[in-house]
Amino acid sequence: MEYRQIQTIGGKGNAPGQFATSLRGLAVDAHGQLYAAGDSEIKLYDAAGRLKRRWSTARPVLSVAVAADGAVYAGQLRQIEIFDAAGKLIDTWRDETLLGRVTSIGFVKDGVLAGDAADRAIRHFDRNGKLRNTIGKDNPVNGLLIPNGVVDFAVDAHGVIHAANPGKHRVERYLPTGELLGHIGRFHGTDPAGFGGCCNPTNVAVRDRIYVTEKAGPRAKVYDFDGNLQAVIASPAFDPNCKNMSVAVDGRGVVYVADTVKLAIFVFQPVNV
Amino acid sequence: MSEPVSRRDLLHNVVRGGVLATLGGGALFLVKKANGQVVWQVDAARCVNSRLGDTGAEACKLCTTQCVVALSAVRAVNEHSKCGRCSICPAYFNITSAVDEKGLPSEKLCPRDAITRKPIGKADPEDPANNFYEYIIDEEKCDGCGKCVMKCKEPLGLGSIVLRVRYDKCVNCNRCAISRSCPKDALHQIPLEQALRPPELRPRTE
Numbered sequence: 291m292e293y294r295q296i297q298t299i300g301g302k303g304n305a306p307g308q309f310a311t312s313l314r315g316l317a318v319d320a321h322g323q324l325y326a327a328g329d330s331e332i333k334l335y336d337a338a339g340r341l342k343r344r345w346s347t348a349r350p351v352l353s354v355a356v357a358a359d360g361a362v363y364a365g366q367l368r369q370i371e372i373f374d375a376a377g378k379l380i381d382t383w384r385d386e387t388l389l390g391r392v393t394s395i396g397f398v399k400d401g402v403l404a405g406d407a408a409d410r411a412i413r414h415f416d417r418n419g420k421l422r423n424t425i426g427k428d429n430p431v432n433g434l435l436i437p438n439g440v441v442d443f444a445v446d447a448h449g450v451i452h453a454a455n456p457g458k459h460r461v462e463r464y465l466p467t468g469e470l471l472g473h474i475g476r477f478h479g480t481d482p483a484g485f486g487g488c489c490n491p492t493n494v495a496v497r498d499r500i501y502v503t504e505k506a507g508p509r510a511k512v513y514d515f516d517g518n519l520q521a522v523i524a525s526p527a528f529d530p531n532c533k534n535m536s537v538a539v540d541g542r543g544v545v546y547v548a549d550t551v552k553l554a555i556f557v558f559q560p561v562n563v
Numbered sequence: 564m565s566e567p568v569s570r571r572d573l574l575h576n577v578v579r580g581g582v583l584a585t586l587g588g589g590a591l592f593l594v595k596k597a598n599g600q601v602v603w604q605v606d607a608a609r610c611v612n613s614r615l616g617d618t619g620a621e622a623c624k625l626c627t628t629q630c631v632v633a634l635s636a637v638r639a640v641n642e643h644s645k646c647g648r649c650s651i652c653p654a655y656f657n658i659t660s661a662v663d664e665k666g667l668p669s670e671k672l673c674p675r676d677a678i679t680r681k682p683i684g685k686a687d688p689e690d691p692a693n694n695f696y697e698y699i700i701d702e703e704k705c706d707g708c709g710k711c712v713m714k715c716k717e718p719l720g721l722g723s724i725v726l727r728v729r730y731d732k733c734v735n736c737n738r739c740a741i742s743r744s745c746p747k748d749a750l751h752q753i754p755l756e757q758a759l760r761p762p763e764l765r766p767r768t769e
Binding site: 435508 | 615616647648649650651652653657658659660662666667668684685687692693694695717718719720721
C-alpha cells in the first residue's frame with residue numbers, strides 16, 4: 291500500500307481554523323467529519339477540510355472522541371466534558387483520581403473508555419460515568435509504559451481495545467474487562483516493520499487495519515491485525531521534532547495525522563482509492 | 564560581585580535533594596569553596612548535544628578534547644527525575660545495532676562503557692520490557708563526549724542526560740578552554756549560590 295498527501299488542515303496561527311499553541315487529538319465521526327482537539331477548543335471540519343464549527347472547552351483539551359449518538363467527549367486534566375453535536379455542553383465528569391490526565395477517549399458497546407496518562411491506565415466507565423474497571427495495570431510495571439506522557443488507544447468493530455504501549459514497543463489488545471489478549475509489534479532500530487527508539491508507537495487508530503504514529507523520526511504506519519506491516523507514511527511534511535501525533539482514519543481509509551509542532555493536520559489518501 | 568551567602572542559607576541549599584542528586588559529590592566540594600566565587604557551568608539549553616531542534620546532528624566532543632583536565636571536568640549526568648527508565652534506552656544501547664535473541668540491541672552506545680543499568684524491583688526473566696531500569700553514569704569513566712546526551716534528548720528521548728561541569732574536577736580556569744571553543748557559547752560562569760540551585764531554578768543565560 292502507498293499513500294499520498296492530499297491536504298493540510300489547520301496550522302499554527304490565530305485564524306479560526308488554526309491552532310495557537312497545541313494540537314493534541316483527532317477523531318472522525320460516521321459522516322467523515324473531522325474533530326480536532328487543540329488549545330482550549332474543539333474544531334469541527336467537514337469532509338473537505340473546511341472549518342464548520344468550533345467551541346471552547348473549560349480547560350486545555352488533550353483528546354477528543356465522538357460517540358455513535360453524536361456526542362463529543364473532550365478529555366482534559368481531571369475531567370471530561372461532554373457536548374452535543376452542536377457543541378452545547380451537556381455534562382462534565384470530574385474526578386481528581388480517575389481522570390488525572392485524559393489523553394484518549396473511546397467507546398465500547400455500553401461504556402466509555404478514558405486513557406489516564408497520570409496513572410498509565412485506561413478507565414472503563416458506564417455511560418453515566420461510573421467506574422467499572424481499570425485496564426492495563428495488571429502487569430509487573432503497574433501500567434502502560436508511556437515515557438512520552440500519553441496513553442492512546444482505539445476500539446475495533448468487535449469491541450477489542452488496541453492500546454499503544456510504547457515502552458514495550460507494542461500495541462496491546464485488551465477486552466473491556468481488562469483481560470490482555472495479545473499484542474503486535476517488537477523493537478527494531480532499522481527494520482520499519484518494528485518500532486524504533488525508546489518508546490514507540492505513541493498513538494493508535496483502528497478501522498480496517500491498525501494505524502500508528504511514531505516519533506523520532508515522525509511517521510505513520512499501517513499494520514494488519516496480525517502485525518504485518520502494510521504501509522509506511524513518512525512524509526517530509528512532518529516536523530522532525532514532533533511526537534505524540536494523534537491519528538484518525540475515516541471510512542474511506544483516509545488517514546489524518548496531527549503534527550504537534552506545526553499544529554497542522556496532514557491528510558493522506560491510499561493511492562488506489 | 565555576588566552577595567555573601569550565610570552559612571545557614573548555604574546549608575539550606577545543600578540539603579535540597581534535587582541538588583545533591585544533580586551534583587553528586589561535587590555538591591560537597593562546592594560547600595568547601597569560598598563564598599562569592601564564580602564557577603563554570605554548561606547551559607543545557609545552548610549545548611549542541613542537548614538543545615532542542617538539532618535532530619540528526621553528530622555529538623559535539625569539544626568538552627572532551629578542549630578541557631585542560633585529564634578526561635575533562637565535564638561529565639554526563641542523568642537527572643533521574645526526568646528519566647523514563649525505559650527498557651530500550653537510546654543513550655544506553657546503540658539502537659541501530661543488530662537485535663539479539665531477547666529482542667534488545669546487541670551493542671551499547673557509550674564508547675567507555677560508562678553507563679550501567681539495573682532493573683527496578685523484581686526483574687522479569689521472560690520479558691526485559693516488563694521492567695523499569697535505573698541508568699547510572701560512572702563519572703570516573705565518562706569523558707563528556709556527549710554521545711549519550713545527544714541520543715537522550717527529545718524527541719528521541721526525554722532529555723534527562725545532560726553535560727555538567729563537575730566542580731570537584733574543574734580547576735576553574737579564568738578563561739575556560741572549552742568555553743572559548745564552544746560553538747554555541749554554552750559554558751558560562753555563574754555565582755556559586757546559583758550552582759547550588761537545581762538547574763531549572765537557575766537564571767537563563769539567553
